Amino acid sequence: MKIVLKGVISGLGRLLSVEIPQGSVILVTGAEGTLKSGLVFSMISNYLAADGGHGLYVTLEQTKESHFKNMISLGLKKSDNLQIFDYRDMRREWRDCDLDMIKLTDEVIDFYRDKHNDLTFFALDSLNALYSLSEESNLRMQMYHFFSNLRERGLTSFLIMEVPPLMNPGQFQDRNRPEHFLADGTIELGVIEDKGGVKRYIQISKMRAAKHAMEKHQLMVDENGINILGPIY
Amino acid sequence: MKRSFENQPDMNESQEDDYKRFVDRIIKNNREIFLLTILLDKQMCGYDLIKEIFLKFNVFLSMGNVYPTLYSLEEDEILRAEFSRGNMRSKNYSLTPKGREIALKNIEEFVRAMDHISAHIKR
Numbered sequence: 001m002k003i004v005l006k007g008v009i010s011g012l013g014r015l016l017s018v019e020i021p022q023g024s025v026i027l028v029t030g031a032e033g034t035l036k037s038g039l040v041f042s043m044i045s046n047y048l049a050a051d052g053g054h055g056l057y058v059t060l061e062q063t064k065e066s067h068f069k070n071m072i073s074l075g076l077k078k079s080d081n082l083q084i085f086d087y088r089d090m091r092r093e094w095r096d097c098d099l100d101m102i103k104l105t106d107e108v109i110d111f112y113r114d115k116h117n118d119l120t121f122f123a124l125d126s127l128n129a130l131y132s133l134s135e136e137s138n139l140r141m142q143m144y145h146f147f148s149n150l151r152e153r154g155l156t157s158f159l160i161m162e163v164p165p166l167m168n169p170g171q172f173q174d175r176n177r178p179e180h181f182l183a184d185g186t187i188e189l190g191v192i193e194d195k196g197g198v199k200r201y202i203q204i205s206k207m208r209a210a211k212h213a214m215e216k217h218q219l220m221v222d223e224n225g226i227n228i229l230g231p232i233y
Numbered sequence: 234m235k236r237s238f239e240n241q242p243d244m245n246e247s248q249e250d251d252y253k254r255f256v257d258r259i260i261k262n263n264r265e266i267f268l269l270t271i272l273l274d275k276q277m278c279g280y281d282l283i284k285e286i287f288l289k290f291n292v293f294l295s296m297g298n299v300y301p302t303l304y305s306l307e308e309d310e311i312l313r314a315e316f317s318r319g320n321m322r323s324k325n326y327s328l329t330p331k332g333r334e335i336a337l338k339n340i341e342e343f344v345r346a347m348d349h350i351s352a353h354i355k356r
Binding site: 085089090092093094095099103104105106107108110111112115 | 278279280295296297298300301302304305321322323324
């Protein structure tokens with residue numbers, strides 16, 4: 001089954017020629033301020049508002065309230081079917097214990113799958129925070145199982161990952177990391193400076209089983225939300 | 234050292250394993266009922282609820298299930314959550330008037346269902 005994403009963000013059809021398979025695990029990478037959270041939040045929320053189903057957005061970096069406030073400030077709307085979950089209470093009350101955040105996240109997903117049998121989307125904000133809160137030993141193996149579990153549950157998943165800003169034009173992000181091999185797709189976000197000033201861009205560098213454009217496209221946010229314009233170059 | 238839990242009957246080791254397995258399954262599958270039962274008497278945070286269930290039944294409910302359950306019950310206005318004065322570390326949950334009514338009704342139905350099942354399988 002395919003997930004119809006092309007129409008959920010204005011201009012996304014410029015990047016995706018066909019829809020992505022349900023259960024794909026997609027990395028959304030970029031430096032800070034490149035709209036990673038906003039793009040994922042917006043794609044899921046707009047999809048749920050138009051097509052139904054439920055989504056789960058797990059935030060490890062912010063509280064549910066501050067994340068929601070940020071999204072509102074960008075003019076993004078939240079679908080009632082999108083559940084935002086944070087670990088604030090758990091981490092405060094169990095602060096003397098080492099929490100297995102990967103296992104906990106799996107359990108939280110299972111809870112919401114039991115609650116909503118049409119849970120379609122999962123988002124994790126961010127993979128960096130999950131790594132920093134997890135035991136380093138055996139992390140690769142744990143992540144392999146985490147990615148596999150997402151796929152087996154049929155959840156189309158967006159895993160947000162912050163990466164350092166690229167210093168030189170044409171430079172590529174470090175794709176030698178395990179999450180890049182494990183993911184079905186990678187969406188890169190960034191900023192680029194040219195004669196026209198500083199522009200935000202979006203680029204799909206990988207998307208298994210979905211034909212896509214490779215060029216960097218301009219990304220804009222206005223009162224109507226996020227829009228994808230034509231190629232930057 | 235063998236640890237005894239509240240109202241646990243005397244058993245040999247094999248009986249105890251089976252008993253534990255069933256209690257574990259019943260509590261995990263009906264965690265909402267057990268959380269509501271505890272909250273009938275006093276307000277508690279997620280940490281204390283997990284501890285209380287462990288002390289009563291020797292069953293460790295996972296945090297990844299308990300906290301989303303509490304959040305869902307709060308969204309449904311069955312529970313209200315508040316920080317206790319001077320302690321911003323833990324959020325205490327208590328039943329709303331509507332929640333108390335629902336909890337009492339659900340607990341009664343749960344006990345009735347368990348009694349009915351017990352009566353039919355007892356030899």
